[in-house]
Amino acid sequence: MDQVFYPKFSRLAITGGTHGNELTGVYIVRQMQKQNINQIGSVSVCPILANPPAIEACKRYIDTDLNRCFTDVTLSTPVTDSSPLEVKRAHELNSLLGPKGSDRAMDLVCDLHNTTSNMGLCFIIDVTDCIPLHIAKYVQTKMPSAPIRFFNTNRASSSEAYCVDSVGKHGFAIEVGPQPNGVLRADIYNMMKEAIDHTLDWLNKFNAGTTFEGGQLDTFVLERSVDYPRDPKTNELTAIVHPQLQDNDFKLLQSGDPIFKTFSGETLNYEGEDLYPVFINECAYYEKKIAFHLGQKKTITLPPISVRTD
Secondary structure, three states: OOOEEEOOOOEEEEEEOOOOOOHHHHHHHHHHHHOOOOEEOOEEEEEEEOOHHHHHHOOOOOOOOHHHOOOHHHHHOOOOOOOOHHHHHHHHHHHHHOOOOOOOOOOEEEEEEEOOOOOEEEEEOOOOOHHHHHHHHHHHHHOOOOOEEEEEOOOOOHHHOOOHHHHOOEEEEEEEEOOOOOOOOHHHHHHHHHHHHHHHHHHHHHHOOOOEOOEEEEEEEEEEEEOOOEOOOOOOEOEEEOOOOOOOOOOOEOOOOEEEEEOOOOEEEOOOOOEEEEOOOOHHHOOOOOOEEEEEEEEEEEOOEEEOOO
16 A cells, blocks of 8 residues: 655643543543653643543543533534533533644544453544554554454544544544443553553654554454343343353354343343454443444554655
8 A cells, every 4th residue: 555644743632531430541641640741752742631520429421421522513512501511521622622623633632441341452443544543553563462452433424423532633542441430450550551651652753754564453343232131111121241241352243142141041142143242241331222332353454654744
């Protein structure tokens, strides 16, 4: 593939606490703020606690999920006194990090998350943007023993992208687990911190003129979501994730494999094409009526890239 050139990346935002009970990003950002880290090499760094009231309450959110508030429609709707707290905060963050889609937006936004699912270190990326893909590929080569994967939520368009990282010119989320809500684990903290350090290293090398060669990257692309079996009258769960599926994120699910076990002991098996389950039994997805996502494994070919010098 032909080489692609990009301008230097001078401004990086690192956001933690978009979900207030996902503590790894909260404490990484707090440490960066305490140490007054605002410049690393050629990169200006802006560490931000995204949702302070939710962090204080150690809750995912106060009124509504902040990480669903960054569509163009939401950001263009005037804020009123009755607007949800997180919608007000989304407008503030859009002013601070963006505005979304403008030349003034942050060059890169990295949003830090935890999951209760056995996801390892997962980059949530847009496969149409090769910058996050190259960064993810670089981190993978630097952390060969870590369980690193790449998941694409298959967003329809930038205007419909609803996450914090979509405000930047480029962006991605790092999702690390398993970790319970409201808990810190040293192994998870160290894994995320190392990934951030390698991201900054990549940015500085890129700015200094390093050419990053192309290559292939295996990604998992969202196909659909699966809800728990429910009672049609009460909407209550009638089954839970089967022990043979639990903790097996990114492992191929084939027709006939067990996925749920009813409270009466019956095993319910998967029916459909072979796909890969992701975010299995994620705590925060109960309210969204999602037991797990299913994705296809696809190989992305990356072009070589380097900094534009003109």
